[in-house]
Amino acid sequence: MTITTLDRTFRVPLDHAKPDGETIEVYAREVTRGRTDLPYLLYLNGGPGFPSPRPLGGEGWLRRALTDYRLLLLDQRGTGRSTPVTRHSLAKQGTPQQQADYLKHFRADSIVRDAELIRQQMTSDKWTLLGQSFGGYCAVTYLSFAPHGLSEVFITGGLPGLESTADDVYRLLYRTVVGKNAAHYERYPQDIERAHNVARFLKDNAVHLPNGRPLTVEAFQALGNLLGSATGSTRLHYLLEAPFDGTHLADAFLADVERELSWASSAPLYFLLHEASYARGEGATGWSAQRVRSEFPEFDKDDPLLFTGEMVYPALFDTDPALAPFRETAHLLAHERTWPELYDVDRLRANEVPVAAAVYHDDMYVARELSLETARTIAGARPWLTAEYEHDGLRVSDGAVLDRLISMLRLGEGPGHAG
Known part of the structure; x- marks a missing residue:
């Protein structure tokens, strides 16, 4: 055309x-x-x-x-x-x-x-x-x-x-994300052990992506953002096919993870205003995704490891080099109490x-x-x-x-x- x-x-x-x-x-x-x-x-x-x-x-x-x-x-x-x-x-x-x-x-x-x-x-x-x-x-x-x-x-x-408040939204979305994890592991049961092994390795070892960002368990879980698209579950499965090179996480795996997680530099507004897009009138969002996550303790376990979804956590502004310059500003927005109605x-x-x-x-x-x-x-x-x-x-x-x-x-x- x-x-x-x-x-x-x-x-x-x-x-x-x-x-x-x-x-x-x-x-x-x-x-x-x-x-x-x-x-x-x-x-x-x-x-x-x-x-x-x-x-x-x-x-x-x-x-x-x-x-x-x-x-x-x-x-x-x-x-x-x-x-x-x-x-x-x-x-x-x-x-x-x-x-x-x-x-x-x-x-x-x-x-x-x-x-x-x-x-x-x-x-x-x-x-x-x-x-x-x-x-x-x-x-x-x-x-x-x-x-x-x-x-x-x-x-x-x-x-x-x-x-609805940001808290209302995340309480519903976390439940959906739990279901997406269950569907993924039903489709690819071998990924249960692979994801668990990666999480255990990250808990016991300091790992950095090629761009210098620390790969924490929480950052690894953020790959679950893939699960909401038509081909996302398959893409996550392929990413998890060979995460280890002997006793180390494979360089190819780390490069793939970085590719999936490294779009903060091209879209900082997404991370800065994501929760603010739910804010109206009086009341701060207060890092809603982080707070509401505590109501879902299954995301803190690693057997099975549950991947998260479209959630922005404050630790991103500590660990992602592309977002670190915005750290103080992000916290001010999260605690801003007065917003126009939408x-x-x-x-x-x-x-x-x-x-x-x-x-x-x-x-x-x-x-x-x-x-x-x-x-x-x-x-x-x-x-x-x-x-x-x-x-x-x-x-x-x-x-x-x-x-x-x-x-x-x-x-x-x-x-x-x-x-």
Whole structure:
């Protein structure tokens, strides 16, 4: 498929409450199949803290989207070709407290206000929104703040809890992660002994990855983040096939582990704002994933060793060289008590924008129970509960997930369950 791309850049306020104050740049890539008469679809990807995907042209969901729309891929503020957040750029903000205050402007509320400002500059029409994962959180914020800018909304694996705390989210997700471990070990029973042996070795020996990061048991457990994708269990199994070289952990194994764990340098915002993406109103998250983990003592055993999921622990900022420069700032954000609201429940109950959402039954990153509750709250929302796909269903389904959601609105299908 031949696609045409166009680079667009926009100046937006750092703080939308101060439109005449400091500005930052936001980048977007417009993608078409040569037709400029189609309506716009804004794509907000997962995160927080990742740039929009760089299209190659053969992606199934991309082909499906370009059949009906001009696609706008937004590098959410702080990512990609937008004004970046890196250890160098953040250091220019001053003290750790000044850095934390700066980063409070990089959550979903600011991303949505960027998007609405961009829409007003690009078109007089409403546009369609597709939100994947964290992008779905942003979509619900958009429905709360600026529904007048939206003609329809598609959400894949990204319906957030509207009034839940970070603790509520992690209590549900830890249970799902336990189930993912059980399914993995049922599929690959030989991995039980292999993971146990690695954990025992790490307890008894100081091991470092090639980049100098200490490989602790907790860091090794973080490989469980793989288990939430379609091929993640298989990838973890292959990684565990030959972890030892005689009486030492194999160099090839350590290199593979580093590859899976070493994306902090390219996405520090993810680690800094992950728990903050759940924060609203009064109350600090207080390293919620770490605190709630204590309610699940099975993660502290090594027989069998349970891998963890999408949890950010404070020790990361002590042990990962890419995150160490952000340590003080991360702790300040974790203990920040005042956050803007992200959702307007009353407005969502009165919603008039057509919404279709894929809710993945065994989603390891977004709690299904909270997603379904939110779907019931948003007036007119059409949820599709499916066990056919994992969290990455949009990407791996060759366009089928997006096509299903489009059909649900075009054909007026009601709420559905599949798989």
